[in-house]
Amino acid sequence: MSLLTVGDVLRLPVIAAGLPRVLAGEERLAGPVRWVHVTELLDPASFLEGGELVLTTLMPQPNDPTRLRGYVDQLADVGAAGLVVELGRRYQQVPSDLVVACRARELPLIVLSRGIRFIEVTQTVHALILDAQGELLRKSQQVHEVFTSLTLRNAAPEELVRTAADLLGHPVVLENLLHHAVISCTAGGSPGQALEAWARRSRATPTPDQAANSGPEDWLVTPVEHNGQRCGRLMALPDASGRATGPEHTMILRRAATALTLARLTGHTRWDRSAHTSALLDLVRWNYSSHTEARIRIEALGMPTVSHRLIAVVIGHRHGAADEAALDDPLAEQLRSAGIRALVGRISPDRTGVLLALARASAWQPAVDRVGRFTKEILGEEAVVGVGPGVSELDQVARSFREAEDVADAIGPATPHRPYHVPSDIGLPELLHALRDDVRLQKYVEQQLGRLIRHDERHAGDLLTTLRHYLGAAGNKSIAAKQLCVSRQAFYHRLHTIEHILGYSLESGLRRTQLHVAVLALASLTTADDVQPETPDDVQPDLGIDVRDAPST
Missing domain, CATH: 3.30.70.120 (Alpha-Beta Plaits)
Structure with a gap:
């Protein structure tokens, strides 16, 4: 429950009976009324603390315009909620100098055309104020229990901000010192309405030392600290209807800021990273x-x-x-x-x-x-x-x-080491590496090379290595024999044995292609230590812009 405002008091039957008219300060009728004070003193400011609605008949007030302006200045300087003047006892109409002075200081000036009992006004308004304050205390205890429970179970900052927004009924934003909105909850409103041109609007809103309204949009702002230093701030924005915030909202935002400080002390310090992760996942999905x-x-x-x-x-x-x-x-x-x-x-x-x-x-x-x-x-x-x-x-x-x-x-152990890889780096070995978990690829390798692998295992042979070099040399037997450091006759004998085991000739280009794919796929299914890169490590990628990789936009 919010505290009473000047407008609320004017709608009360005890005041409405006096036929109130607002002559100045209409834009300040939403200001809170902390108390009602009846006085005929010429210097009432010495008895006021701010937020009081002053009731008077102006009986002792002089006609001197300068003195009237000084009277209004005292009330405005101390932060009075407004001035209510009852006509009929001294004045039949309010002095024009008083109206001008109140308008100049934007102090609400209300005129009662019919007499009322001030004691009834004070009793009624004070009872309502005390009720509102009691309700605020009860609400404060409830909010304290909510955030204490969240803190004890180590709730994440996102949940704390969301809870604050739900309790406030307003959009709530947690930002870092760079004016980045790291966590936001719009409480059912439009994210666009709350975060549009955020950095510009945020920088135009000063940070008060404690929770208070600030900036051209009247945001409710409170700093968030960690180890005695400010690490960000928490803000409640006006809702879609433009409804202003009040003491209850200030209390909730303070509790939320305290909970966020405790969250940082218990390890939830990576607000920026959490915000980036959330934003990236939302983009990916x-x-x-x-x-x-x-x-x-x-x-x-x-x-x-x-x-x-x-x-x-x-x-x-x-x-x-x-x-x-x-x-x-x-x-x-x-x-x-x-x-x-x-x-x-x-x-x-x-x-x-x-x-x-x-x-x-x-x-x-x-x-x-x-x-x-x-x-x-x-x-x-x-x-x-x-x-x-x-x-x-x-x-x-x-x-x-x-x-x-x-x-x-797709990048596997056989791929040359580079700082980064782009789509055009994906060749056949990389494609097979990307498909290494596909059961169909595993079956294909077994169908093509299974008999040869089993023969090597039984006889401790190296026919699979021989086949790999032969296929890697594009069928050039002399080059393959030289790479294996064996004679050409010995190499020819091994190829003949391979053909016998597989049951077909290696002279067929299609057969060699099928086997080469199987050999490369087998490499992708084994550990990096078993794989011999076929591309020299010193080959560097073309760093020119490739439209397939990063198109100009």
Whole structure:
């Protein structure tokens, strides 16, 4: 329950009986009334603390315009909620100088044309104020219990913000010190309405020392601290109807900010990474109702989208899930320090996703190369960095990530080591490596090479190695024999034995192709130690922009 406002008091029957008319300060009628004070003193400010609605007949007031203006200035300076003047005892109409002075100070001036009993007004209003304050105390205890329960079970910051929004009935946003909206809950409203042009609107809203309304849009703002330092702020925005916030909202927001501070103390410190992860997953799964909603959410995280090329990068952790803080946080900081706008977050237990926003006129390779080299410094050479095609629209990002994942899946032990890989790097060995878990591929390898493998196992032979070199040399027996360091006669004898075991001649180009595919597939099904790369490690990728990899947009 919110405290009474000046407008609420004027609607009470005990006041309405006096036929009240508002002559000044109409825009301040929504101000709260902390108390009602009846006085005929010429200097009432010395007895006021702010928020009082002053009732008077102006009996002792002088006619001097200067003194009247001074009287109004005292009330306005102390923060009085308004001035109610009863006519008939001294004045039949309010002095025009008093009206002018109240309008100049935007102090609500209410005139009662009919006499009323001030004691009844004070009794009625004070009872309502006390009831409202009691209800606020009861509500405060309930809110305290809610957030205490959430804190004790170590609730995530997202749940704390969502709870605050539900209790407030207003959109609530948690932002970091860079004015990025890391967590937001619109409480049933439109995300676009709350987050549109977020950075500009946020920077125009100062941060008060404690929860208070601030800025041109009258946001309710409270700082969030960690270890005695500000780490962000929590804000409640006006709802769709423009309904203002009150003391109850201030109390709820303070409780939520305290819970967020405790959450950081208990380990929930990675707000930015959590926000990036959530945004990336929403893009990959396209959990947005429209392109506009996606744009507003991504831009609220400090990522430009208009007139930029968006590059999806997937980092595969070869040996299972890596500690998120070990790679994701340092990588995000590395890109930020280089002036590269990016979202970095874990999109699966063993994969990190990176979305780069690059100016269309700039080359994409340096940024991607930085990601690749830094990743390998942290995770080692076996980490795989796959790059999807550049896109210009957010609803195309999911496709770019799928292609980047396909690249990361396809890169196997036989692929030359590079800082990153693009779709055009996927050749036959990479394609077979990507299909290594397909039962049909496994059956094919067994059908083509099973008899030869079993013969080698029984006789401790190396006919499979002989076949691999023969096929790798495109059927050139002299080159293959030299690579194996055996005589040509011995090599011919081995080929004859292979043909006998397989039951067909190796002179057929189609047969050799089938066997070569099977040999490459077998390599993808074995450990990296069993595989001999067929491409020299010193071959470097073409760093020219390929329209298949990162199209200009």
